[in-house]
Amino acid sequence: MNLHPDYLLNQVEEPADIKGMTLDQLKQLGSEMRQLIIERDAAIGGHVGPNLGVVEMTIAYHYVFNSPHDKIIWDVSHQCYAHKMLTGRKQGFLDPDHYEDVSGFTSPEESDDDFFEIGHTSTSIALAVGMARARDLRHKKGENIVAMIGDGSLSGGLAYEGLNNAGQLKSNLIIIVNDNGMSIDKNQGGLYEGLKELRETNGKSANNIFKFMGLDYRYVPDGNDLAAMIKVFKEVKDIDHPIVLHVHTLKGKGYEPAVENQMLYHWRGPFDPKTGKSKQAASKESYSKAVIDQLFKEIEAGQPVAAVTAAIPNMFDLKRFQAKYPDRYFDVGIAEQMAVTSAVGMAQHGVRPVVFENSSFLQRAYDQLIHDVALNDAPIVMIVQGGTISSESATHQGTFDISYISSLPNIEYLTPTSEEEMISMLHWAINQDESPVFIRQPEKEVVHRPATQDDYSSIDYDIVHKGSEVAIMAVGDFFELGRQVCKQLKKELNIDATLINPKSVTNIDARDLHHLQEDHNIVVTLEDGNLSGGFGETIDRYYGPTDMQVLNFGAPREFADNVPADVLAEWYHLTPELISDDIEKVVHRI
C-alpha cells in the first residue's frame, strides 16, 4: 500500500513531469524523497548516506536534462534512489509491498533511463567516454553524456584511466565529481588533500588535477543547494567539450544520524528510523572477530603483522584492529590493485601483511594476484569474505573466487569449515613464509569443530566419517550441507556415505583420493561457488582417466540477481533432498 498518497511525487511518472514545477515544488519533492529513502532503507536495508547526499543534484539533473536522450551514468550506482523515483519507479519507494521490485542499483531491465548494471566503483568515466565516442561516431547530435562519480570512487585506478582518456575527447562530456569527503570510511590518499585545497579555494587553486589532464573545470560549493545545481546544469548543458563539475555535497544530508556517522550509514541493514538503532541483534561471535583476536595474538607473539584493506574495514571488524595498532593498519582507499600489490611489497621486505577483501571486489586485482602475488610467490595472507552463492544483487555475487584463485600457481587457497580450523589455518599462514596463503572465510553462522592438522603445507583430508560406495567432499561453508546429504543418503538409499572436509580448493590429498577407489564408486563435490573452473572440476580431472564417477554441485555459469536463497537452492539442486535424488540416479545406473 502506498504509504504517502498525499505526496507530490505521486504526480511524477517520468522526468518530464517535474519540468513545469516551481522551485518550491521541487524542494518539496526533495523532502519527500529523503523521507522515502530513510523509510525504505530502515525497512529492508540499503545505501543511506550516498542516496541522501545527491537528492538535489538528481532533481536538478532531471529538471535540466532530458533523460534518456541525455544519458547519465551513476558510478557504483548506489546513489540512484532519487533517480529511480523520478524515472517511473516511485512505487518501489512509496509502497513497502513493492520495495523488493526495484533494485538498489541501476538496471537497464528496469528502465530506459538506466544504461548499465553497475555495482563496483570507478567505471563511470570509462563508460561515459565510450558512449561519447559512440555518439560521435554515429553522428548523434545534441546528446549530453554525463558521468556521476565520487563518494570515494575517484581513488580507483579506472577512474584515472577514464579521466586521462576524457582529456582527449573533443566533444560533449560532463563529469560530475560528487565530493563528500568520504569513501566508505574516510577518504584515503594524497588526492583528497588536493581536492580539499580546491574546496577551500572555491575551485580557484592553480593546482588542479582535472585541468592537468586537459579537462575544463567548474566548482560548485554547495551541491545540496537545488537552485544552484539547476543554474550550473543549465550553464553546462550542451557544452562542446569535456568538463568536470566538482560538486561539494554532504553525505547523509537531511538525516542527522547518517551525517553524524557517515561510515555506519554508508550501507545499513534494517534499522529504526527514529532512533537509528539496528533491528538486527549483533551476534556475539563471528569469524571476523576471531580473526582479529588471532592477529592480536600473533602480534603479541612478535609476528610483524600488518592489516591491509581497500575501504571495507567494517566488513572485517578492522576498526578494532586499527584502534589497537594504528601503525599496522593500512586502508588504501577504494583501490584493490593497490591493496594487493603494496602487500607484496611489504611481504618481500619482512612484514606479514594480512589483506582483507571480499570475493567480488578482489576480482579487481586479478592480475595483481597473478603477476605480483603468485609470480613472486609472496607470502601474503588473504582473508576472502563473501565467497558464496547468495541472494545478493548480480553486481556483488561472490561466486567466482574459487575459479579465479584456485587456477593460479603458487597460491594455497584454504577453505575452513569451523572457527577453530580457520584460526589454525591463519596461524600457520602467518608463521610460514614460503607462499601466499588465501583463506575463504565461512559466511554462515559460526561453527565449532577442532582442526585436524596444524601445518597446511600439504593437505590431509579430514575424513570425518568413513563409509563406502559414495563419498561426499564438502567445501568450507558447505560442510554442514555435506553432513545433511549423508543423513539423507542413509535415510533414502541406505547408503553409508563417506564425509570428507577437503580443507583446500587448490592442493589435493592424492593418497586419500586414490584410496577412495577401493570401496567407492561415486564422489560428490559440494562447493559454494561457480562450478566452472571450481573445485569440483579439479576432482573431475583427477578421476577423469578412472572408473570413479563424479558429480559436482555448485552454481552454474550465470548471474543470479536478487534471487532468494531458498529459490536458488532449488534451482541449483543445493538441498539435501535434491542432491540425494541426483546421486540416486547415478547409483541406479551402476
Next chain:
Amino acid sequence: MNLHPDYLLNQVEEPADIKGMTLDQLKQLGSEMRQLIIERDAAIGGHVGPNLGVVEMTIAYHYVFNSPHDKIIWDVSHQCYAHKMLTGRKQGFLDPDHYEDVSGFTSPEESDDDFFEIGHTSTSIALAVGMARARDLRHKKGENIVAMIGDGSLSGGLAYEGLNNAGQLKSNLIIIVNDNGMSIDKNQGGLYEGLKELRETNGKSANNIFKFMGLDYRYVPDGNDLAAMIKVFKEVKDIDHPIVLHVHTLKGKGYEPAVENQMLYHWRGPFDPKTGKSKQAASKESYSKAVIDQLFKEIEAGQPVAAVTAAIPNMFDLKRFQAKYPDRYFDVGIAEQMAVTSAVGMAQHGVRPVVFENSSFLQRAYDQLIHDVALNDAPIVMIVQGGTISSESATHQGTFDISYISSLPNIEYLTPTSEEEMISMLHWAINQDESPVFIRQPEKEVVHRPATQDDYSSIDYDIVHKGSEVAIMAVGDFFELGRQVCKQLKKELNIDATLINPKSVTNIDARDLHHLQEDHNIVVTLEDGNLSGGFGETIDRYYGPTDMQVLNFGAPREFADNVPADVLAEWYHLTPELISDDIEKVVHRI
C-alpha cells in the same frame, strides 16, 4: 666468448666498483653498455629503446645509492639491462654464449639487487609504498626506496593508486618518472599534456599532478646527462619524505634507428645492428592481417565497427587500421581496464567495438570482463592473442585466458583452427548483437581450412574424422597436434581415433558429446593453456557421472620461465608420442 675483453665494464663485479670511477670513466661505461644493449638485442631480440634511454640514470643510481641496501624497483622492468650489467650479470651481455642466462626482466633469483619478478606495467609505486611501509614498521633506518616508472606506465590505474597512497607516506620514497614522451606507441591521454607543460616550464608550472597528490617534486630536464643525474640523486638521497623526480629522457638514446622509430624499437626481434633491418622475414600472411582485412569489409558493408587497443597496435596490424579509419581507432594507452570498459560504453550505444588484447595483459581487466562486459551482456568483440604455452618469460605467459574467460557467464569464447574459421567467427560476432564474443587468435602459422558453420550462437562440433574407441578434442592451435595424435594412435595402437574441432571453450555440443558414448571409451582434450579451470575440465565435468574416461593435456598450474618450447612439450606431455603413450596406459587398463 667475451666479445669485449677490453671493456672497462669487465672490472665491474658489483655496484661498489664504480664508486671510485671518474666521470669520464662512467661515461665510457655508458658507451660500452649502449653497445652491449644493441649487440644483445640484435642477436636474440629484446627491448631496445627503453634500455638505451636509461643508461645514464642507471649508472648515476648505482654511483650514488648503495644497492641492495637501497632498493630500486624497475617498473615493467624492461629497462633493466644496464642495472643488470652493474650488478653481477655483465656476462649475459658481453658473451653471446651467456645471453640466454640472463632474462630481460628483473629477477630475484638472479640477484639480490632485484626485488621482484616484473613484466607488466604500473606496479612499481605500489610495490615501493609497500616496501617503505615495511621498512618503517620494522624501524629500518637509512634505506632509500626508489620506484622507477615511466615509458607509458604512468597511464595505468595502479600507478595512480600508488601515487595517491604515496602522498600519505611520512618517510623516504623516491619516485623517478622517466618521461620519454612515449608509451609503446605515442603516449595517449590528457595526462601527457600536463607532463608536457611541466617539461616546457622546466617543472615550474603551478599545475602539477604530483604536488596535487601531496608529493614533493623536482624536474630534471636532461636525464641522459650523467653529471646532472648524479647531482640530483645526491641531493635527494636520504630524503625524509616522498618525492617525485620528473626526469626527461630520450627513448633509444645513442642508436639512431631506435630514436627515429621509437615504436618499432620498443621491443624488436633479432635485427642487423648496422642497417637496423629485421633478420626475420615478415611472413606474407598472418591472422592479424586477415582480421584487419575483414574489419575493412565489415565497415564497407555498413557495420559501425571501431577498434580499441591498450597500447599494443603493432601486435595486431592495427596501424594499418588506424591509417585507413583514424576516427574509428582508439588507443587508450597502457590502460587495459579502460580499453574494456570504454568498449562496453560504445557497445551499449550502438557501436561494435573490436578490442585487441593479449592474454597476459587482458588479465588486468578481469573485473571489467565480469562486471562490465559479462554482467551487461555487452556485445563487444575481443580478439585475444598470445594465448599459448610458450618459451616466453614467466611474466608474459598467456596460459590463463581460457580459465579466466571461460568461467564467466554470457561470454562466448571461440577457438578457431584456421584463418577461414577465424574470419567466419569474426563476421558472425560483429553481425550479432546478443552477447560478447571473444576469439582466441591462433599463434602458430596460418592454416587454411574452411569453416563448417556460420552462426555460432550454438556450437556444432566439427567431427573431422569419425572413428571409434578414442576421441581427440583438439582446441584451436592444438588442432594440428590432434591430427598428429590420431596418426600416432593408428600407427602404434591401430586405433582409428575420432578427431574433433570443438570450436568453443565455453559452450559445448552436448548432443555430440552424448553420442560419443555409443562407440567411444576415452575422450582426450588438448588445449594450449592452463589445465586448471580450462576446457578439459569442462569436458571432465560433463562426463563425470558417466563411464567415459577423459584425459586432459595442457599446462599444469605453474609458471614456465623462458623454457624452450620443445622442452616444455616434453615436460607437459604435449608431443604426439607422449600423448599416445598416456592414452595407451588407459586403453590397456580397460
